[in-house]
Amino acid sequence: MAALKKFEDLNASQIDVLTEIGNIGSGNASTALSSLTGKEIVISMPEVKFLGFQEAIEKNGSPEETVAAVLVHLKDDIRGMILIIVEHEFAEAILSVFFGEKKIDLLNLSDEDISALTEIGSIMSHSYMTAISSLAGVNIGIETPSFAVDMFGAIMSVPIIEFGEIGEKLLCIDKFIEINGVKMKSNILLIPTVDSLSVLFGKLGME
Numbered sequence: 001m002a003a004l005k006k007f008e009d010l011n012a013s014q015i016d017v018l019t020e021i022g023n024i025g026s027g028n029a030s031t032a033l034s035s036l037t038g039k040e041i042v043i044s045m046p047e048v049k050f051l052g053f054q055e056a057i058e059k060n061g062s063p064e065e066t067v068a069a070v071l072v073h074l075k076d077d078i079r080g081m082i083l084i085i086v087e088h089e090f091a092e093a094i095l096s097v098f099f100g101e102k103k104i105d106l107l108n109l110s111d112e113d114i115s116a117l118t119e120i121g122s123i124m125s126h127s128y129m130t131a132i133s134s135l136a137g138v139n140i141g142i143e144t145p146s147f148a149v150d151m152f153g154a155i156m157s158v159p160i161i162e163f164g165e166i167g168e169k170l171l172c173i174d175k176f177i178e179i180n181g182v183k184m185k186s187n188i189l190l191i192p193t194v195d196s197l198s199v200l201f202g203k204l205g206m207e
Contacts, residue, residue: 007050007170007194014201015050021135022048022173025128032123037097043186044176051172053160059172060085060187063153066106070121071158072145074129077138077199080192082128083159084121085152089184090177094120097179106149118147124188128173136203159191 010018030043057063068086091113092104098116109117122145129140148155159170171190176183192200 010050010197014197014206017135017201017204017206018171019048021128021131022171024131024135025173026175028127028130029124032127033120036119036123037094039097039179042178044178047174049172049174051170053156053170056170056172056189057153057156059174061087061152063151063156065152066149067152067155068106068109068117068147068149069155070118070125070145070147072122072125073143074192074196075141075143078129078132078140078192078196080190080196081159081162082125083155083189083191084124085155085187085189086117086121087185090186091117093179093182093184109149114147118145121145121147128188128190132200136200138200138203159189162191 026043030041033041033043051059061067066088068091070084070086072082072084074080074082088104088106091106091109092102095104095113095116096102099112104113122142125142125145129142132138133140171192173188173190175186175188177186178184
């Protein structure tokens with residue numbers, strides 16, 4: 001098989017594997033979040049798509065929309081980043097689980113709000129990386145998560161600047177999370193380096 005140079009080179013079998021990782025990761029995340037919060041949290045079967053950076057912005061909201069985001073850099077066998085987009089509705093729902101019903105302003109979050117949302121992002125990141133590690137037997141290190149609130153377009157500039165050289169696509173995992181009977185959309189953007197994908201598929205005997 002020719003060396004993988006960018007996401008556009010992925011074949012149907014490789015895309016199926018990445019989709020399955022998204023499915024397993026969502027199941028892991030549901031279990032972990034339910035255990036943490038003591039609430040039933042249901043994560044739907046995700047829709048996994050490869051989108052251009054601009055497509056991802058347009059599909060997930062307005063570039064001017066204020067969102068929170070948890071950014072996690074990956075190291076060791078799989079390098080790259082996970083970007084978890086936290087929209088207002090999801091942030092308010094998850095913080096109400098921890099601190100009781102409350103209205104929030106993303107631009108004026110308290111330290112405890114930021115700590116809770118960062119922890120949720122960390123748990124979700126670990127869930128997806130555990131899925132990859134278990135499936136392929138690779139070692140994945142996760143760096144300390146960072147948290148930011150900004151316009152969605154500005155948040156998306158981070159992976160574009162750091163990993164734009166891998167091509168025009170990124171892996172977008174769209175799913176619905178149901179908390180206390182309220183269903184809302186959640187988005188995870190997974191941006192591994194091309195070398196990392198080559199390692200992953202090599203471990204799976206797909207080279």
